[in-house]
Amino acid sequence: MENADQALFIWLNSLAGNFATFDSVVxxxxxxxxxxVSLSLTLVALWFTGANKDVRERHQVALFVALTSMALSSLVVLIINGFYERLRPFDVMDVTLLFYRPTDPSFPANSAAAAFALGAAIWLVNRRVGTAMLAAAVVYGLSRVIAGVHFPLDVLTGWLIAAAVTLAVFRLKDLVMPVLRAVIRVARILCLA
Incomplete structure (x- = not known):
């Protein structure tokens, strides 16, 4: 698996350093x-939008699911980092590095987990917006591989952690639904929702 991971990394990273415009976009x-920031602004927009009160409340609950999933996914990544500290690609091989040198472990990719958790949570309640957010999360993860700061398996594992955590949080949300509804009611009274 590690050889396939490195081979895919080498292929993706070989896209870097050839065209200045492409590198700038990456x-x-x-x-x-x-x-x-784009994902965060999308969450803010969803907080205030919906065809009716019920749709708006579904969006607002999804925002809580998204933020909880992101936080728990990051916690899982932190725990894994405590037991396994994989070096970054630029630490173990010659790469075309387009980015600063992060100092935290490469595996799993926390950035990929966080972005994917936000997109997955929204996808569960709004397929159109969620699909766009997941697409942004995938492009984000792949761009970090092309830029030379993650191996593909780091990103894939981050996505899988986020998907599992988000599904668990979404299924357990009913346990705290009375609290979420109370928070949303208070936010509405204060003109914050």
Whole structure:
């Protein structure tokens, strides 16, 4: 598996360093700003939108699921990092590095897990918006491989962790639904929802 992971990394990373415009786009997409901020702004928009009160409440509950899933996915990644510290591609091989050198472990990719958790949670209640968010998360993860900061398996594992955690949180949300509805009611009273 490791040989396939490295071979796929070498192929994807070979796309970097050939065209300045392509490299600029990869750096822009792989940055800690474009996709995370875009996903966050999408969550804010969903918080306030919906054809009716019920749809808006579904979006608002999904936002709680998304944020909880992102936090728990990051916690799972942190726990794994405590037991297994995989070096980054630029630490173990000659790569075309388009990005700064992160100092945390490469496996699993926390950035991929966080972005995918947000998209997966929204996809469970709004397929159109969720699909766009998941597409952004996939492009984000792949761009970080092309930029030389993650192996493909790091990103794939981040996505799988996020998918599993998000499904679990979504299925357990009914246990805290009275609390979520109370929070949403208070937010509406304060004109925050």
């Amino acid at each position: 750096v822009w997409v792989a940055s800690d700003h474009l996709v995370p």
